Amino acid sequence: MSILGTRVLRTEDPRLLTAGGTYVDDLRVPELAGAARVTFVRSPLAHARITGSDAAPLPLGGPWLEPLPAVVDLGEAMAGRTLLFPDAGSNAVSHLGVRHIDMPTTPARVWAAISQARESQ
Amino acid sequence: VKVTVTVNGGEVAAEVADRTLLVHFLRDEAGLTATNIGCDTSSCGACTVLLDGESVKSCTVLAAQADGCEVTTVEGLASDPGDMHPMQRAFRAEHALQCGFCTPGMIMAAISLLAENPSPTEEEVRSGLEGNLCRCTGYHNIVRAVLAAGEG
Numbered sequence: 001m002s003i004l005g006t007r008v009l010r011t012e013d014p015r016l017l018t019a020g021g022t023y024v025d026d027l028r029v030p031e032l033a034g035a036a037r038v039t040f041v042r043s044p045l046a047h048a049r050i051t052g053s054d055a056a057p058l059p060l061g062g063p064w065l066e067p068l069p070a071v072v073d074l075g076e077a078m079a080g081r082t083l084l085f086p087d088a089g090s091n092a093v094s095h096l097g098v099r100h101i102d103m104p105t106t107p108a109r110v111w112a113a114i115s116q117a118r119e120s121q
Numbered sequence: 122v123k124v125t126v127t128v129n130g131g132e133v134a135a136e137v138a139d140r141t142l143l144v145h146f147l148r149d150e151a152g153l154t155a156t157n158i159g160c161d162t163s164s165c166g167a168c169t170v171l172l173d174g175e176s177v178k179s180c181t182v183l184a185a186q187a188d189g190c191e192v193t194t195v196e197g198l199a200s201d202p203g204d205m206h207p208m209q210r211a212f213r214a215e216h217a218l219q220c221g222f223c224t225p226g227m228i229m230a231a232i233s234l235l236a237e238n239p240s241p242t243e244e245e246v247r248s249g250l251e252g253n254l255c256r257c258t259g260y261h262n263i264v265r266a267v268l269a270a271g272e273g
Binding site: 016 | 152155156157196199205209213214216220221222224225
């Protein structure tokens with residue numbers, strides 16, 4: 001019977017249904033041992049001109065941060081920090097004085113938390 | 122904090138940070154990566170698992186809250202390797218998945234739904250699964266699969 005015009009069971013489905021797919025975050029291979037993770041905090045502004053950035057003097061390193069090769073500061077992605085564990089988004093901004101970010105975490109809330117922490121310093 | 126959870130019938134114990142979420146415990150300590158993290162905010166349902174038989178979004182449950190409990194993930198549904206749970210078979214037969222990202226959570230939510238209501242109407246299936254988002258299928262085939270897996 002031709003597969004054309006006929007409902008055909010997909011061969012990939014049993015694995016997707018019983019063991020799940022293999023997405024990037026599912027990879028458990030030796031090559032990725034100690035691999036860094038990155039969290040992007042996106043700008044709450046859809047379209048804006050960047051007139052200055054104080055990202056450069058951010059202290060790098062620490063128990064949860066690895067040195068950052070470059071801070072992406074163009075377009076939507078405003079600040080990238082490499083992270084060592086998945087829930088490190090708040091850790092990544094803790095050195096800016098941020099101790100708490102309202103849930104659910106949105107770009108606007110992250111930026112608000114950073115601004116608030118700076119004002120109180 | 123020391124957490125011991127019975128996951129798919131086997132005991133998993135680990136010393137984890139207090140704030141560790143159940144979904145991270147399942148993925149990183151139990152090594153079960155079928156349960157996906159989609160939104161981290163309880164919106165999408167990709168992380169749905171059964172906690173003592175009831176569906177929960179495991180990104181909103183602390184691992185410590187599951188201490189001493191039983192958790193079932195999609196990996197633990199089939200009784201034999203190579204076999205499938207009736208819900209998994211129905212999903213396949215009705216083409217209720219494409220990329221497969223929402224599928225583990227969708228199946229766990231659907232099983233929980235049928236446990237409460239073995240013969241739901243289409244409307245009840247749609248409202249019962251409204252906490253689970255799918256970007257591929259448009260939901261139609263998922264609803265058909267759950268109806269097929271139900272008692273009718």
